[in-house]
Amino acid sequence: MNIDTIELKLQQLTYPELRKTQQYLMPARLTGDSVQHNGYDIYPVAPLGAGKIFTGFDTLAAYIIKSKTVLIDGFGGVFWDKVQQELQSCFNDKGLSVNWIYTETFLKEASEIHTLVSPFLGADDSVWGTKATVDLIDLFEPAIEQQVPDAKSDINIVIGTGAALAGWAAPIIYLDVPKNEIQFRMRAGSITNLGTADLAEPFQMYKRFYFVDWVLLNQHKKNILNRIAVMADAQWPQTINWMYQQDLKAGLDQLSRSVLRVRPWFEPGAWGGQWMKEHISGLNKDVVNLAWSFELIVPENGLVFESDGNLLEVSFDTIMFSNNQHILGKHAERFGDEFPIRFDFLDTYQGGNLSIQCHPALNYIQENFGENITQDETYYILDCDQSASVYLGFQEDIDPSGFRSALEESQEKGQAIDIEKYVQVHNAKKHDLFLIPNGTVHSAGAGNLVLEISATPYIFTFKMYDWVRLDLDGKPRPINIDHAFNNLNFSRKGDKVQQELISKPQVIESAPGYQLVHLPTHADHFYDVHRLEFDSSVTVNTNDTCHVLMLVEGETVLLQTADGTQKQFAYAETFVVPAAAGSYKLTNAGSGRAKVIKAFLK
DSSP, X not given: OOOOHHHHHHHHHHOTTTOOOSSOOOOSBOOSOOOOOXXXXXXXXXXXXXXXXXXXXXXXXXXXXXXXXXXXXXXXTOOHHHHHHHHHHHHHHTTOOEEEEEGGGGBOOHHHHHHHHGGGSOOTTOSOOOOOOOOGGGGBOGGGGSOOOOTTSSEEEEESTTGGGGOOSSOEEEEEOOHHHHHHHHHHTSOOOTTOOOOOOHHHXXXXXXXXXXXXXXXXXXXXXXXXXXXXXXXXXXXXXXXXXXXXXXXXXXXXXXXXXXXXXEEOOTXXXXXXXXXXXXXXXXXXXXXXXXXXXXXXXXXXXXXXXXXXXXXXXHHHHHHHHHHHGGGXXXXXXXXXXXXXXXXXXXXXXXXXXXXXXXXXXXXXXOOXXXXXXXXXXXXXXXXXEEEEEEOTTOOHXXXXXXXXXXXXXXXXXXXXXXXEEEEOOTXXXXXXXXTOOEEEOTTEEEEEEEESOOSOOEEEEOTTOBOTTSOBOOOOHHHHHTTOOTTSBTHHHHHHSBOOOEEEEEETTEEEEEEOOOTTOSEEEEEEEESSEEEEEOTTOOEEEEEEESSEEEEEETTSOEEEEETTOEEEEOGGGOEEEEEEOSSSOEEEEEEEEO
């Protein structure tokens, strides 16, 4: 789609007091002529046809006036006061009386809520907690379920997070907010966590969001999904877009049987590089660097629908709650509504090294953090310079106690260490695949654009050494030596690293103008990787398994699924073909051979 970058910048600059970020706010409406994009699209959309998405508080107010009694529920991070004020203005114009009932008035005392959730937050200085096992209703007084409409008022509205808990036999209007926008609002201090008016350090607020608020709110959304009459997108401070449940359901069903692409988002970091800034149009070029692209980190991505140019984003879990069988096929029973594969970019091109780190063992992440699967990773080198490298595995003569002593002394004194004395460093080339099962010491060196093909967990990184540097705010980044040494596998050393942790490509199918390359993953990985290489076209069966794909060499591919859906994807765009698609055809629309990575569950 053709996006007016000037308008995007104006939107971003309009709300600095509400959003602390240099990334643009997604426009509520596409501007300019809608044309097929010729490169990486930062706002991929799923068209619904005409008349499906409505815009403005006045149109939503008209729906409420017709309904007379509604429940306006939504995710954490909504600007509820703004929503109420805009709707009240519309009702005033019509001379209507409104009985507003605010869910926040029925929340338990902040101290009581803190006591309830604190067991899930870990130590104050820790970046991790454990997934909460309480429910949203536990944060409220019983009175929220005892409210009744006022017969004397023209309109009755329960508004705020948890409104559906009132139990009224009335339409539910659900206001969603993207996870990245929640974090931008959090950093600006324009929102707080559930049940508290206090601001805290951003890492503490994020910890509370991840381990408590989002857990409760996701489950609440799942519980009421089939009762929602209207889904609305509340990411814009001055307007709102909304659609009816039946159109949302139809859109999700179509995506779950054909192909989808989430809206990516981007973040700078201490080690960030310049590749994405230079190669992806529509991003703010004034940012110091970009370290991550959330290509497909689905706990924090959304799906964007389009109708008449109006956009509406819903969180990815919405499609998993409603269509997980279509998405995951034969693996749905194992993973439920948790999408298990993650794609993201790590940009160290003209940047720095990632920290020396490892990830938790399966039993460790389950027992300590409440996750179901662990953070097994791979690094696929999408692009790199001639000096690029990857740190992976220990030297043959590694002495664990000596390594720990060196790390602790470095942290205590702020002194650099010769990390290559302990950790191997490997030259990186385009299309290499480095295998990083849990417990493996590793880091992406400078000069890379890494495509992480990984299991979905993404925040459980135990940093041991961070090159004695500060983050972008001038603060030290957390070092987690204890957690790391509870998980490091010191048997992954010496020649074993080359043998077991660097994938050896194997051609497993070939024909004129085509070959299928297997890039074997580690035995600990529950997913595998193929690379489709073709000059013209290739047809692929899903075999009742979800495929996550990316064009890693070439310009553009055209995908057509068995139901006739057609989508064009540019170099470096991530897209997902659900198991229910059955089969799909990829056609090379560029010059030269196309190479497409395909990750799938074993």
